[in-house]
Amino acid sequence: MSQTxxxxxxREIVDIDALTEGFAPLGYVMDRALATAVYLLVQLRxxxxxxxxxxxxxxxxxxxxxxxxxxxxxxxxxxxxxxxNSAVYEWNYQKQLLAIKIQESSDKTxxxxxxxxxxxxxxxxxxxxxxxxxxxxxxxxxxxxxxxDEAFEALLLELLSEFQISIPExxxxxxxxxxxxxxxxxxxxxxxxxxxxxxxxHWIDYPSLEKEMEIVRTRIPSIxxxxxxxxxxxxxxxxxxxxxxTPGVSETLDLSNALLLLEKADLxxxxxxxxxxxxxxxxxxxEKIRAEGISKLLAKSVG
Numbered sequence: 001m002s003q004t005x006x007x008x009x010x011r012e013i014v015d016i017d018a019l020t021e022g023f024a025p026l027g028y029v030m031d032r033a034l035a036t037a038v039y040l041l042v043q044l045r046x047x048x049x050x051x052x053x054x055x056x057x058x059x060x061x062x063x064x065x066x067x068x069x070x071x072x073x074x075x076x077x078x079x080x081x082x083x084x085n086s087a088v089y090e091w092n093y094q095k096q097l098l099a100i101k102i103q104e105s106s107d108k109t110x111x112x113x114x115x116x117x118x119x120x121x122x123x124x125x126x127x128x129x130x131x132x133x134x135x136x137x138x139x140x141x142x143x144x145x146x147x148x149d150e151a152f153e154a155l156l157l158e159l160l161s162e163f164q165i166s167i168p169e170x171x172x173x174x175x176x177x178x179x180x181x182x183x184x185x186x187x188x189x190x191x192x193x194x195x196x197x198x199x200x201x202h203w204i205d206y207p208s209l210e211k212e213m214e215i216v217r218t219r220i221p222s223i224x225x226x227x228x229x230x231x232x233x234x235x236x237x238x239x240x241x242x243x244x245x246t247p248g249v250s251e252t253l254d255l256s257n258a259l260l261l262l263e264k265a266d267l268x269x270x271x272x273x274x275x276x277x278x279x280x281x282x283x284x285x286x287e288k289i290r291a292e293g294i295s296k297l298l299a300k301s302v303g
Contacts, residue, residue: 013042013043028057028060028218029215037201042069042180044200046200047182048183049145049185049201051186051202051204053206054186055247058204069139071136072136073139075127076140076141077144078142078152082152086126089165089167090123090126091123123167127140128140129165131181132163132174135176137179140179142184145183146188146189157198159181160199183199206236207249209236212236220256220257222260223259226266227259227264227266231255231267234267234272234300237300238297244285245285247279247280254279268298276289
């Protein structure tokens with residue numbers, strides 16, 4: 001089965017500044033370097049590999065892009081052992097067996113029967129195949145690619161370079177519309193050179209104090225300016241410690257929302273102690289924070 005490729009319809013983006021401004025109402029704050037990478041992704045239709053610490057907004061970028069483009073978001077969550085059956089396609093064996101049973105008494109040749117049961121009606125489309133069969137170009141998010149192994153990376157190469165997938169029983173399936181592809185990685189392992197060569201690249205680091213406060217104000221407009229500043233400075237002081245799981249921007253937002261829900265006007269030592277579970281994810285990290293001294297960290301966070 002071979003699909004013809006239709007002309008791509010790209011939403012007009014005047015310039016990089018327009019892209020940045022378009023993302024702001026969606027609650028996503030990005031600097032010019034990241035905006036440039038996304039602009040090139042959209043205009044060149046090249047896959048974009050985003051690496052960075054956990055919780056800095058890599059996955060949220062794909063969601064924001066889909067909203068901005070008014071496109072479908074197709075997400076493939078990677079994990080160890082991910083294979084073609086879960087990522088690309090799988091045959092509906094039960095339906096095939098039923099079809100074979102029904103055709104037992106038919107006059108069709110063996111070749112005709114085989115062609116029938118290996119038709120598109122019996123194909124279970126997984127995220128990668130769905131992304132190239134969509135009538136409108138979707139945003140394809142391959143999330144946490146570093147959790148999968150190199151064998152899965154090899155499966156991606158044909159899609160990332162040619163935007164097509166080969167299915168032995170059907171042939172080559174070409175993209176109807178070239179998807180906007182974003183791959184994310186927490187940098188837990190080195191990705192292959194072959195995969196990297198096919199992608200644009202951008203690293204998202206922990207944000208500066210000013211940018212993180214802007215993110216909080218954008219995502220949680222109801223929060224008091226002094227409280228948001230106190231929370232961000234507290235989180236940034238914690239990031240200076242050697243923790244097993246350093247809190248990202250997502251934890252900053254979790255703590256901010258928690259304080260609003262608890263109707264706290266300030267982040268004092270008792271409140272910080274009670275809400276450590278919003279930002280720390282292991283007993284060892286909790287003990288390190290307590291050993292460092294919560295009051296000491298809070299004192300550093302007073303701007």
